[in-house]
Amino acid sequence: MYIFATLKMKIFLVGSGIGGMSCAATLAYNGFDVTIIEQNDYFGGKAHRISEYGFQFDTGPCLLTYPDWFDELFISCGKNVKDYFQYQRLDPITRYFLSDQHVDVSSDINQTAKNFEEKLGLKKVVFLNYIKRWIRIYDISEKIFLINELKFNFFFFKNALDWIFKAGVVNIFSSMAHYNKVLKNKSVEKIMNRFATYTGSSPYRTPAFMNQLAIVEMVKGGFYPNDGIHSISKALYRLCEDLGVKFQFNTKIDSIIFKNNLFKFYSNGEVFTSNYLISNIDYYKTQILLDRKFNRKSLKLSTSAIVFYWGVKINSSNLKLHNIIFSEDYKNEFSQIFDNNLIPNDPTIYINITSKFDKNHAPENCENWFVMINTPPNLDIVTEKNINKTRKFIISKISDKVGIDLEGSIIFEKILTPKTLENKTGSFNGSLYGDNQNSLISIIKRKKNKDHKLKKLYYVGGTVHPGGGMPLALRSGMNVAKNIINEIKYI
Numbered sequence: 001m002y003i004f005a006t007l008k009m010k011i012f013l014v015g016s017g018i019g020g021m022s023c024a025a026t027l028a029y030n031g032f033d034v035t036i037i038e039q040n041d042y043f044g045g046k047a048h049r050i051s052e053y054g055f056q057f058d059t060g061p062c063l064l065t066y067p068d069w070f071d072e073l074f075i076s077c078g079k080n081v082k083d084y085f086q087y088q089r090l091d092p093i094t095r096y097f098l099s100d101q102h103v104d105v106s107s108d109i110n111q112t113a114k115n116f117e118e119k120l121g122l123k124k125v126v127f128l129n130y131i132k133r134w135i136r137i138y139d140i141s142e143k144i145f146l147i148n149e150l151k152f153n154f155f156f157f158k159n160a161l162d163w164i165f166k167a168g169v170v171n172i173f174s175s176m177a178h179y180n181k182v183l184k185n186k187s188v189e190k191i192m193n194r195f196a197t198y199t200g201s202s203p204y205r206t207p208a209f210m211n212q213l214a215i216v217e218m219v220k221g222g223f224y225p226n227d228g229i230h231s232i233s234k235a236l237y238r239l240c241e242d243l244g245v246k247f248q249f250n251t252k253i254d255s256i257i258f259k260n261n262l263f264k265f266y267s268n269g270e271v272f273t274s275n276y277l278i279s280n281i282d283y284y285k286t287q288i289l290l291d292r293k294f295n296r297k298s299l300k301l302s303t304s305a306i307v308f309y310w311g312v313k314i315n316s317s318n319l320k321l322h323n324i325i326f327s328e329d330y331k332n333e334f335s336q337i338f339d340n341n342l343i344p345n346d347p348t349i350y351i352n353i354t355s356k357f358d359k360n361h362a363p364e365n366c367e368n369w370f371v372m373i374n375t376p377p378n379l380d381i382v383t384e385k386n387i388n389k390t391r392k393f394i395i396s397k398i399s400d401k402v403g404i405d406l407e408g409s410i411i412f413e414k415i416l417t418p419k420t421l422e423n424k425t426g427s428f429n430g431s432l433y434g435d436n437q438n439s440l441i442s443i444i445k446r447k448k449n450k451d452h453k454l455k456k457l458y459y460v461g462g463t464v465h466p467g468g469g470m471p472l473a474l475r476s477g478m479n480v481a482k483n484i485i486n487e488i489k490y491i
Ligand SMILES: Cc1cc2nc3c(=O)[nH]c(=O)nc-3n(C[C@H](O)[C@H](O)[C@H](O)COP(=O)(O)OP(=O)(O)OC[C@H]3O[C@@H](n4cnc5c(N)ncnc54)[C@H](O)[C@@H]3O)c2cc1C
Pocket: 014, 015, 016, 017, 018, 019, 020, 037, 038, 039, 040, 043, 044, 045, 046, 047, 059, 060, 061, 062, 063, 064, 065, 251, 252, 253, 254, 280, 281, 282, 285, 305, 307, 372, 421, 424, 425, 426, 432, 460, 461, 462, 463, 468, 469, 470, 471, 473, 474
């Protein structure tokens, strides 16, 4: 811990998402005077909570992975995570509904392999060998791409060579879906291909080496924090407060100017001045605030989503906490999203029901259904007609595949669209994770944490390195804080 005896350096951070709060907590623990400026009257960004009419819904993220990274943050700030939030390992993690049956994926890879053999006819040994290969590749990737800030030094190139050797050059240039044909089992291929969506990408375009994404969930495990994902935002907020971070809510930054070695950022007439600026706002939105020009049409953004938050008067016995109902033609679904910029006409449907774990998330005899589909990052698709068509399709598909008739059972509804996501969280065009990872180039060119021109401008969150999703956003915040602490040490 570095204490500035004479001077406590003041730092402003814009945005109270997971990345923003992890960065703020680390800096505050190390002696900085940190203020988070937030446009909303609440913290957490995408990881917020709707509490209405007795229903509780997590607004965005539903599945927790890498909980040990959260432990690491709390330990590095001198705290015990268990005093802030508790979580449990899930078994099963997700129930997948395929054409004519369902199968469960567990946090125990042997159990998953057994389920695949018994239900889908894929030999256990074939699946376990496939997984072993990606574990070896994942282990190197974690070291060079995820845990640390990207630095092109000897350590990086040594590990990168090892990585290429293990991954195989062909898996850099062929797609995830193409590689997964080695499984020779259409159902398991579909399940494995779905991991591309964790980066908002298409399995028919993202490179084969991205199959390692499966390791995070299938081997390291899926987790549920007691009282849902919002308990993570709450825990980070409490950690920040305990370490002295100040929050200024209801303050939307509308422009940023860098002049005379100082950042000035403006909100409705109020001006903030700072040597350093850490932006937890979407990368492209930050460029707009800096008045930088970029070609909006050429961007290759990750997917967006439509989420129906449905309070239903139902007790579903054959659904789990996480459920997926696959589209019939997965390839066509991604073609509609990325080639045609349209809501798929037969989208894969994700259903999350936390009242299965936390009974107080829904009134008696009711459940809280978070029902999500992937869409393009396109604000114009949100028309009443499109929403009604999508709702109707989802209800009929659930009836077909799960045998639950929702007609007349939905007693509460709220909807998240690319547009509302942009308004509430600043996501450019509603994209979930900034740039997509549909090619090797887009992976290599993922936006860095440090601005390419302004030395004291940093980016944290799911749209920059190391990637989207809560744990990676958290990691970006920790990495940036460490970088700034080191920089100050040598001044
Ligand atoms: C529907 C959905 C499902 C998801 N599912 C999962 C999942 O299952 N697991 C998982 O790990 N991740 C999931 N994610 C992704 C995860 O939510 C994000 O990657 C992560 O929460 C992003 O955190 P962040 O630090 O980038 O901040 P964000 O959550 O993007 O927050 C940014 C903050 O900046 C503020 N802000 C923006 N502009 C301004 C401004 N001009 N002035 C002031 N403040 C501003 C916003 O109000 C917001 O509070 C999901 C996301 C969504 C939307």
